[in-house]
């Protein structure tokens with residue numbers, strides 16, 4: 001850690017305010033180039049504590065930048081992890097208020113719901129599959145608080161990895177009946193296919209992203225509780241959306257989910 005506790009708290013409040021007022025900011029490493037990884041997660045943790053104190057409920061976690069398509073799009077090379085609150089949930093087929101967001105983009109993901117605690121270190125794909133209750137299609141709406149989505153890894157970690165909204169829906173499936181590596185996904189905007197991929201785009205197997213999350217949390221004395229919802233990361237590059245757009249995600253053998261931007 002290089003930043004004083006007071007700076008961590010100020011940056012957390014700043015990013016939280018940008019999110020709730022739908023206003024962008026320059027990346028925080030511009031003013032704090034000495035910031036390290038622990039500082040970045042400390043800012044994210046501080047923001048999470050503040051939001052939980054205000055009455056938000058933690059519903060789960062997310063992994064991000066877990067596919068080459070996403071890493072290429074954002075110019076970075078390591079996965080990042082964030083948290084999901086109840087206020088991020090959009091009902092399946094429901095609406096997302098664009099005015100509450102800065103410059104939303106959507107990503108096709110596989111969501112995992114756990115039935116047992118997952119604890120690192122040493123968490124691996126098999127442990128994740130054993131602890132998974134079901135998987136279900138999910139669309140994440142990311143909305144970086146940084147101007148023009150321009151950031152570095154430390155800045156995006158502090159900003160809860162651009163988390164903003166998500167929708168899940170379709171057919172919940174037991175993992176034993178699927179090969180998540182070869183499951184195909186099609187993301188459509190206004191009825192037009194925009195991006196396609198297969199589960200293996202995410203670290204070879206989407207469950208690997210959940211294992212990486214458990215190992216990341218373990219290093220901070222945390223685990224993934226039973227009943228958590230986890231977004232395993234965008235399978236393709238993210239697609240920009242605006243008010244009036246309808247997006248849907250079809251996942252092979254798992255049905256579809258979608259939302260409308262108003």
Ligand code: OOG
Nearest residue numbers: 064065070161162233234
């Ligand atoms: C960071 C969040 C990336 C994913 O699924 O890769 C992410 C960003 O691209 O703004 O959620």
Ligand code: MG
Nearest residue numbers: 107140233234
């Ligand atoms: Mg994502």
